[in-house]
Amino acid sequence: MKRGTVLFHSRFLFTDGEAGKKYLVVLNTPDPKNPAPILLCKTTSQSRNKPETPGCHAERNLFVVDAKHDFFPEKDLDSVL
Secondary structure, eight states, X not given: OOTTOEEEEEEEEOTTSOEEEEEEEEXXXXXXXXXXXXXXXXOBOXXXXXXXXXXXXXXXXXXXXXXXXXXXSOTTSOEEO
């Protein structure tokens, strides 16, 4: 697995007990000779209290991906990393 890989979980268990679709993005490429944890970033399409402008929002530790971007198959929702 390498940095930038987008993983799909069809039955991700949320904190409220519900299960649903979730995309995870791999942030690093661990060296197989020197094992390290794989770092993942969860995505959300829930825009409540999130910026709408695509790109990096370092002050909020967020990155907004426009719904028309190629990463995700569902093109109707913006995603926040």
